[in-house]
Amino acid sequence: MDIFWQLFLQGVILTVEYALIATGFGIIFSTTRHFHIAHAGVFTLAGYTLFIFVSLLNIPIIGSLILAVLIAALAGIGIYRGIYDQVLKRGGTMMTLFIAALGTLAVIENGFQAIFSATPQAVESESMYKIITIFNGTITLAQLIFVIVGIIVLLGLQFFMLKTKTGRLIRAVAVNPYLSQIVGISIKKINMICYAVGSALVAIPACYITIDAGALSGRGLELVIISMMAVIMGGIGSFVGGWIAALFVGMFFNLSVLHVEPHWQSAVIFVIFLIMIMVRPRGLFGQRA
């Protein structure tokens, strides 16, 4: 029972990681239809930014965290305006955009690897590793803060999307960009907001992982791909669907440890994804495929 509880706690942490990445990718993809694979690059960038601020510039960790999230948001806007928009402006298709995104990912991932080598760069912060006991399970302070912040951010975002004007505009653009443009919504502005929000969301787990295990190029890609599967399984455009899928994936990775060998877990998730898109291509809560 103790092992089960401990695995459950780990499952909650992983769920929040996937939910944040999936929601970030989902808000960008459902609104812009850009296949933003460089989302994984923003993850890497945020992780190394935190490392640079804390370990190299000695800025207090709270300040560094805020700065890392802000810089990730700016990087997201920068990628959209500086690269994707330039591609589309010259008559590029979604395919050319994806290729440019792939190039962006390669530049970010390998650029950091060239600078910081292929070993993880850990942030030394003793206070963050303090062990906290919850019933019979233990987690670190960093993990506890991450889960609480993550859940608050996700719920706040859901409120923002449903109750505020900007949130409604984003949903309008996601449903019908052409009509939205006609009623005077600036698509470019909405897209920029989505990139900023989505990139800030992916920065949160990136910072947590940098504290927990260190920043490392390439660490984000697998997380982002599994999150994309979660977005599709949950239904594009539905946050709650994505969270349920993230919960399923996060819990599966931990609770199945006793029955499924770790290296087969991704395989099982992938097979479930393939079955899901065959049986129900629009996902759990998706409007359309």
Next chain:
Amino acid sequence: MEIVIGFAIIASIYVILAASLNILMGYTGIFSMAQGAIFGVGAYTAAILQTQFNFNFIFALIGAIIVAGIASAIMAIPSLGVSGDYFVVASFGMQMLLFSFFMNLTDITNGSAGIQRIPRPEFFGFVVGSDIAYLILSVVLTVLVLLFLISVTKTGFGRVLRAVKEDESVVMSLGKDPKRAKIVATVLSGCVAAVAGSLYAGYVTYVNPNSFTVHESVFITTLVILGGLGSWKGVTVGTIILLGLPELLKLLPISDSHAAPIRQVLYGLLMIVFMIVRPQGIFGATPKSSIQVIPDEKNTAAVIGEEEKA
């Protein structure tokens, strides 16, 4: 001289890989991120059949083609019925899954240590032992593959593929099944990548998982895109140029651990710049701009008309 022959063998292997992806991306407009892993499936299957089951090169090659075709079908059949975006995710998943197989199916693949002592191909008692002989074999296979693929694109099936890329509904209205055409193209592409894999295994006589990572998939994609999607000249000349480019980096005083990521950064930058300035790649045909000159309002109005009808 040895270096030149070695480079030429590797180049011919990558020309086959680029050609395999050209059918998929250039002609059919499907984006796969699993080509590196499918290449690996070909290499591993050929290696295993030759070392453990004493198959000769030809039968090992056929086996590799079949297994890689099946792996391609597994990712293509569920996802291509939905959309290209789903296929990208599915192919990423396949890449991860296959890499995990190479790493963890230790009974078959020997894990991270890989498979060693793969024999050089043998034909009727003649062993293709020397590098120059291997180069001849590689070039012959490359030419055969290219001729085969080019002739495929000239058949009715090839025209269906190109039509699928332009407009699927037109294909459907002509009574052809775009989904089936896309699945066949994916399987064909996987089979061709297996030829490259078998050649690779026979040349280096050693395979391990690190040769078939997601970076390899991205690299093969880069070759096709920068050479020019749909351009056979891009597949051949472009691939050789792009493979030669990092050799120039070796002239600069950069340590080996830095050279690999810097090479990737260079390719990434090339990809971004090309997509903005010249999306058709080095040798791709200039798109006919006359089609693009539809006034914006008209276009929007047409789209709204469609929405209302729907």
